[in-house]
Amino acid sequence: MNTVMRLTGAVVRAVLVMLMVATPSILLPDVAADTKQMVALIALFLGALTLVEYSATYPSLIEFRHAPPFNRIRFLSIFLTVLVLSLIARGQAEPTKVSLLLEILGGMIGHAIDFPFSPVRLVLLAVAQDAGDHVDLVRTAAGLSYLVSIVMLGIFVLHLRSGRWPAPGSRFNVWVNLPTFDPTVGGDVIYRLERDARVNIALGFLLPFLVPAVVKAATSGIAPVSLANPQVLIWTMAAWSFLPASLFMRGIAMGRIANMIRVQRRAAAAEAEARGAELAHA
Structure with a gap:
């Protein structure tokens, strides 16, 4: 159950990150096709990074996950x-x-x-x-x-x-919430x-x-x-x-x-x- 909830939360966060990156291209008129493709690539990369970080049991880069x-x-x-x-x-x-x-x-x-x-x-x-x-x-x-x-x-x-x-x-776990900080x-x-x-x-x-x-x-x-x-x-x-x-x-x-x-x-x-x-x- 915890795994499903963690994965669901990771997917939602990844979608929101991709939406944020794509917002200017969606709202601005006359955006070039090459620019849209580049933005889509960046959005997919950041979305995948967010998905991996929040779906993993152990932290890697993102701080204050919990x-x-x-x-x-x-x-x-x-x-x-x-x-x-x-x-x-x-x-x-x-x-x-x-x-x-x-x-x-x-x-x-x-x-x-x-x-x-x-x-x-x-x-x-x-x-x-x-x-x-x-x-x-x-x-x-x-x-x-x-x-x-x-x-x-x-x-x-x-x-x-x-x-x-x-x-x-x-309980605040320093290792989980500050993965780049070694206490x-x-x-x-x-x-x-x-x-x-x-x-x-x-x-x-x-x-x-x-x-x-x-x-x-x-x-x-x-x-x-x-x-x-x-x-x-x-x-x-x-x-x-x-x-x-x-x-x-x-x-x-x-x-x-x-x-x-x-x-x-x-x-x-x-x-x-x-x-x-x-x-x-x-």
Whole structure:
């Protein structure tokens, strides 16, 4: 029964991943046949990887497999980002009320966070600015991407603060949920988890600033990066906003795990001390 449920869940996750990858090609008009074939190939590959990871008994790459809703929030974040950016890009050729509403909302947020040395300003400086409309579209996409990422990060923090992550009464298996983290080497596990948590949070904070600066420096003396292609714009902005938020979530989660292990150690030490006292008085 458990095997059937695990396989069913893996299939559903694989289908959702493929749908997410194919969303821009489905929604955007006039997508070239070669582009559709490439997107279909990538979607099949990622879907197969997801199916294998979630149907296997033992973990390999994907973290927090048995600690919902961590991965669900992350997936919902990237899926919503891709969806809203695809609707905005489609609205450039076939405007609708939804696309216009999203464009207005994204434009308001983009202008609000477009100030000197902000991540949005750095992105605008790193891309081609040969057309005012194109710059406005990049700013709008950046604003909406940031909004989705911040909302999803806030939802995870609320789950954490309310004591619903990890789920009350559940056992958190470090090996299953952190398959690339070996708790048996490299010193005390609490120290390593806290160190990795700080590194992930720091990278999550710096990444929106570093990526545009690195792109600008790498393309110095040559044509700047152009986001005129809607699919390039969608995936660039989605990755630019999703990766920092994902690193923030990972860092916060690892800090939470370190604190859980510390509390368990204290409880075990207190229990052992109480038992020792009982034996001493016996």
